[in-house]
Amino acid sequence: MFLPVICHNLDMVIVRTDPCQPRIRVGWNSVKKAIAAHLSDWKTDGESRIVLILGMLNSKEPEEYLRPFKEVVDLVLTVAIPGEPNALSAEDLVDAARSVGLRAQAAEDVGAALTLALDTPPETGRVLIGGSLYLAGTVLVENG
Numbered sequence: 001m002f003l004p005v006i007c008h009n010l011d012m013v014i015v016r017t018d019p020c021q022p023r024i025r026v027g028w029n030s031v032k033k034a035i036a037a038h039l040s041d042w043k044t045d046g047e048s049r050i051v052l053i054l055g056m057l058n059s060k061e062p063e064e065y066l067r068p069f070k071e072v073v074d075l076v077l078t079v080a081i082p083g084e085p086n087a088l089s090a091e092d093l094v095d096a097a098r099s100v101g102l103r104a105q106a107a108e109d110v111g112a113a114l115t116l117a118l119d120t121p122p123e124t125g126r127v128l129i130g131g132s133l134y135l136a137g138t139v140l141v142e143n144g
Contacts, residue, residue, distance in 0.1 A: 035068075035069075035128075035130075036068035036069050036071075036072055039069070039072040039073065039126070039128065040071070040072045049074045049075070049125030049126075050072055050073050050074055050125055050126050050127075050128060051073070051074060051075045051076075051077060051117040051120075051125065051126070051127045051128070052069060052073045052075070052076045052077070052127075052128045052129075052130065053076075053077045053078075053079060053107075053110060053113040053114070053117070053127060053128070053129045053130075054066075054076055054077070054078050054079070054093055054097070054130060054131045055078070055079045055080060055081040055087060055088075055090075055093070055110075055131050055132055055134075055135035056081075056087070056088050056093060056131035056132050056135075057081070057084065057086050057087055057088065057132050057134065058086050058087065058088050059086065060088075060131070060132070062088065062092070062093055062096035062097070062131070063096050063099055063100050065131060066096060066097055066100050066102060067100050069102065070100055070101050070102060073102060073128070074103065074125075075102075075103050075104070075105070075117070075120070076093075076094075076097040076102050076103065076104040076105075077104070077105055077106075077107045077113035077116055077117060078090040078091075078093035078094050078097065078104060078105070078106050078107065078113075079093075079106075079107050079108070079109055079110055079112075079113055079135070081132055081134045081135045081138065082109065082110075082138050083138075084134050087132075087134070090106035090107060090108075091106055093106070093131075094106050110129065110135070110138070110139055110142075114127065
């Protein structure tokens, strides 16, 4: 079973859904490394796979965002942020992820990315949704 996690690189929001109780954490600035370290702990605790669903604005540097995740994320599924004219394309984000050594694939939208994440063995792990609060906001509105 996958547990969804939502986060952002600067104004971070993590929503962790587990069978018993949802938890929300909010942090500020330079949290990419802290998130990567936390993901590394999850891997150590036996999570078999971590998938990152990524959408970002064109004002951000995706390679800089992705670099700390290189050793812990198994797959990056990229999406354009819905309704956001300043979003990077899913294809541009795939190129950025691959340039830092991550396995990546574009998806039509977050729903399609989640389907890809859940349909790709193994069926256990975590899904991290991040890159922009615009993307996190869209996901939270659609899945409130």
